[in-house]
Amino acid sequence: MHQDLTSLTAFSQLLLDLPGEDPAARAAAEAREAELTKPPGSLGRLETLAAWYCGWRGVSRPVIQSPQIIVFAGNHGVTAQGVSAFPADVTAQMVGNFQNGGAAINQLARTVGAKMDVHALALDRPTADITTGPAMSEQEVCEALKTGWQAVESTSDLVVVGEMGIGNTTSAAAIALALFGGTSAEWTGRGTGVEGGALTHKAAVVARAVEANISNNINGLEALRCLGGRELAAMAGAVARARMLRIPVILDGFICTAAAACLEVAQPGALDHAVAGHVSSEPGHDKLLKNLGKEPILSLGMRLGEGSGAALAISVLKAALACHSGMATFAEAGVAGG
């Protein structure tokens, strides 16, 4: 792949030419569902997920064998505003924890049988404080997009992107406010655990960040550059690359979804190859998903990030395809149809 990722204009051109799903593969998958030994529709969401997956892979009877989880980490200058319950050093410490296998996402990846990769993006160079101007230059955001783009393996058959970055719920809330409007308080949540007056302060920081950048002609990709962070841009790059490769994506929580929303705003339909793995307890996430028209697979009160909710949803996708592709038909099993 030799796509030009050196400017946001070039990247937005790429988004104009995304592949679509294969209607014949989807139709064949739907026809197969009707033949399987169960009352029609009785596997509920598993059936619609299977048909969606078949359409994007372009095959009517696949199994999921090579899911890939990619965790990106970045640091945020906005932590200087006191928006997190944890110090910024924790980003690098958690990258070490990912590398040593001690984090939640490591256990989840093993449980669901996924490969996991970790990319730390210039942790020694936090993005600029978004309350005073753009988080990144165009060169910086493009480098991060490229890191995400290159992280997706063409042999993967399902992709989850996750993140770690102290301060990044502030960044995600600012993106959501810029893209979808409303008040900063509606988009601002506890993140790692801020409460009371600290939460009110965080919402004010989010509002100031959007005000400070509103002159930058906020569209999807400019929102990513001005209000995002390196790990958000990398997630967006990976989601876009997965689309080019026809690899379905499971979105994770608030931050992942905010990053992905920048693609959808830049090019409506850009997330048609992605489902929402879960809805987190970060209140802005449910609002974001509604804006994107995405129904979450899981709702378990998770709010960790790292790709954890989406990783857990891999097991649902795997089960959906195992049923779809492995079950006997009424004719094969000698069972009387309904």
Next chain:
Amino acid sequence: MHQDLTSLTAFSQLLLDLPGEDPAARAAAEAREAELTKPPGSLGRLETLAAWYCGWRGVSRPVIQSPQIIVFAGNHGVTAQGVSAFPADVTAQMVGNFQNGGAAINQLARTVGAKMDVHALALDRPTADITTGPAMSEQEVCEALKTGWQAVESTSDLVVVGEMGIGNTTSAAAIALALFGGTSAEWTGRGTGVEGGALTHKAAVVARAVEANISNNINGLEALRCLGGRELAAMAGAVARARMLRIPVILDGFICTAAAACLEVAQPGALDHAVAGHVSSEPGHDKLLKNLGKEPILSLGMRLGEGSGAALAISVLKAALACHSGMATFAEAGVAGG
């Protein structure tokens, strides 16, 4: 185990002496959760499921290695009333499909790494038509309870019970109406696919079944005998035996939950070792779960039975314990605590 299962009186005596959870193991598990490398509470339901599981297993850092799925099948005389979209022969045909590995539950069992057993209970002798009197004699219900009791392996560390039985949503609705009141229409759903006038007819059959048996001093175990079926009684027996062995249980859909509810009504607290794996699209299921105070883990619009929703929830339980027992603590990972 030499428990007396020859009469419902003897069985109800067993329920008086059920083991409880281990408060020390639960407390140790909760203390460990607070030390793991994540913001407190950020794994949501996974954390509470892990602590619950540890309490019932009596250990503070377990993993789930030997889940067992047990599917019971039975036939129902009430099918003579025209309550199902499928003919009664399908029960035996689907048992063959389970044995040949072609059903949804086979694929799900393999995906989540569970052992699966199938028990067909006297398929050539359907229960009596519940619109005219009790489904089973005391001897018959006790034999079915015993089949379930003996089906649970002491080496299992998690149990799912599921069912197959054309006509059994009618049976489950009658149990729910008898135990919790309301109208028959509230508890009657589409089952395998009845609609319109057939659904109204099914609700009337449910009401007649309860009227025909109301004189039988309906308590939990009598409801199971008079309105249940062999596969429902076997599920109740298995759930009770799992409790005796301190093996946590995941409940499946409407029929499984109705069978289990008979235990809870017979002995409040008898289901404390059980969680709700999912809420099905059969409308009575949500009402049943609310009556039992159980919050479902999954909500995916499934309505197949066979243990399918609970089987899928095994992956969530496995993930919860993998995180709980496998993650590094803040101290181990050298990460600054919140």
